[in-house]
Amino acid sequence: MSTPRSLKTTIPYLGAVLLLTASFSFSREIDATQIPLTMTFSGLRGLTQTLSGESQGTGRLTVNVSGSWYQQDRIIIKAPNAGTNVGTGTFAFSFAPSNHIELFANLSLFGLNGYDYSHGSGIGSISGGIQGMLPLPAEAPFRLGAQFVLIGGTSANQINNNFADGYNYFETRTGYDMMGRLIESLILGNEKNNFKFMLNQAFVTSVEEGQDLMLLSAGIQGIFARYFSLGVELNSRTYLSDVQILQDPLWITPSFTIRTPYFVSFGFGSDIALSEKRTIDPAIYALEKYRLFGSMTFSVDVLARKRREASEKAQSEAYEKAELQKKAKDLEERSSALAKKAYEDSLAQQHRADSLTLVAQKLAEKTRRDSIALADSLIEVKKKLEEEKSKRSEAEQQLLSTGMLILDAVYFESGKTEISINSRPYLKIIGKMLEKYPKLLIEVGGHTDNIGRYNQNILLSQLRGESVRSYLVSEAPSLIQRLTARGYGPDLPKASNSNAEGRKVNRRVELKVINTDALQEYNR
Structure with a gap:
């Protein structure tokens, strides 16, 4: 039994239209010579799901709208019935108050078509956090950072209730989680043409379930011809107490991004499952075969005018x-x-004084003779000096x-x-x-x-x-x-x-x- 599309499932599409309109309205204020940044689905720098330790820059405000889709082909208990179309959308906001601190928040929505149970659409998880980067020299080829995230389990439907399975596990959480992530990046080249190597290690603890997860991801990104970038990521999600890398969610993500000169970028790609069948139940797969996704990111420097005036x-x-x-x-x-x-x-x-020296010598004798007479007049001279002083x-x-x-x-x-x-x-x-x-x-x-x-x-x-x-x-x-x-x-x-x-x-x-x-x- 299929469920008609609700108003909530159309919000991602409406948000995309609004962002596109805003990008053109802001284009006059933005310097068209600047190079747009590549962003993750959470509005931070990196690939789609793997973060880079690079800073957006002080005063930058970023909005990201992303959507994904896959079809449930396999019959798995505690998962949607076969034939269900699973769609999720995420609104992400981030702001950098400094070159080394960034704040972010995410809101997810979900919609299920051809779903035989209740709660076929609604609000998913709400999350937010802070990310910090070490103040390394600008010429250093590597970047290091850390992130702390709170995930609110506001979703009415986890969609897949087997272990920590499913592509959209964190987008439709019904429990509350805390995540800490380490971020490392190696950058070769500049923002016009470069290669970036990214590694992330994240640890998640669930408040209600008391089970800790480990998330590992690695990515390689190449930026070519200024406006295009290609990337590939390898992601895994497993329990710390029972590490099953090959059976727990493991997937590879190729993606490409089109970057415009107005700080608007469009990303497309696919998550492709690498997970094997679970040994405890061969009928259970951690992931469906693939998931398709797309995103649009809008970013603007809200302090550009102030810096220009200064x-x-x-x-x-x-x-x-x-x-x-x-x-x-x-x-x-x-x-x-x-x-x-x-x-x-x-x-x-x-020179004139030297020429007069001879004359002075001749007068010296006469002066000597006259000195006796002058001595008699000293009193008179002193008197005259006093008179001159008074004048x-x-x-x-x-x-x-x-x-x-x-x-x-x-x-x-x-x-x-x-x-x-x-x-x-x-x-x-x-x-x-x-x-x-x-x-x-x-x-x-x-x-x-x-x-x-x-x-x-x-x-x-x-x-x-x-x-x-x-x-x-x-x-x-x-x-x-x-x-x-x-x-x-x-x-x-x-x-x-x-x-x-x-x-x-x-x-x-x-x-x-x-x-x-x-x-x-x-x-x-």
Whole structure:
């Protein structure tokens, strides 16, 4: 007696149509140059039933819809009656929160046509778990991983109740199981053309039945011409307490996969039984002769846009940094040229000084004779020095008394390092003033407020300090060995940066005497 197809048996077909529609709707967001991945029926990387230790990549969401069919030909007790068409479908979801951790969940459905008993269709097993991969170097040819799975026995029909028999044993479980799996892979080549060798060892314990299973699988996969892959797997399922590899479920699975440039792949293949007759009952076979299956996988990188935006931001910041470095280099070259000219001028002055040496020698005698007369006038000279000291400008007094002088008449355009024309006469006066105190070593410090990026403010203040130093040296070449420049950015504010007035005060260039002990000589 055949059972009409229920609504539940059509769900896999409907899911396939929805996934196909979604793949085309997402195709504009996905880079068509990327190579699609090959996936198992559980939405993880590998062949149809043999897992690979490779990672999907952080942020990848994968949905897999698969379906299988076989016909019960043999008459076996505790199995469907002969002539029953057995179909199962599985929805699988997986997500990779990192390159080394993946989460997954599966929901299975079943439908039996030509079935003489109750529960001919319905929901099968529900399972979920976590898979981890070792963080091996990307260039390493091998991958290692482990998996833990909880299998919920929500099915109303185990379909085959002999031992752990049947292709769809875990898809239609009525009991609850826990599975641990070890995963090893060897990869030769890249994702366009390669060979992969995969080994899995899994151990399953049943909560109700108390019987432990061992699952072994091995697979070889070859990827050719980028969009096609071929694979073959060998799978076995047996009890740990009574290992019967040849009589328990043993099957080989050839398969091929068509991969599109939109992270959609289609897989087809067949499970072919290798199991022998059971010795305890020659009428019982662990598996039917073959099972046909097909699958479709859709995978998308949900974090691709975020990573792309971060990359574009980093490129923009790198470009801005390169531009500032270029300006700094140009300013350094101009400063070097000015320094070279100042040095050449000083050499010319030295040459003129040498030519005057002879004249100085002739005057030495006269100076000796005049020294006696000059001694009498020392008191008058000291008096004049005191008068000159009292005539010092406010800037000189501030510099000599505190060791600091804010150049409050030096202006720059916003974000620029060139000195304004209105500031140059003031700097010329400052340069001539500094020549009067040759023993002072002075630092030209640039300061900014806290508006803008910290690194840019440091660089801008350094460039402004260099610009002021270069101009002072050009007006007073003898200062070249006595002036240094340094950029402090926003680190040394004079006022609060919380208001415009305070930030204006903090945007400044100031002179600081480095050897403060020399100030005592000029303050006597």
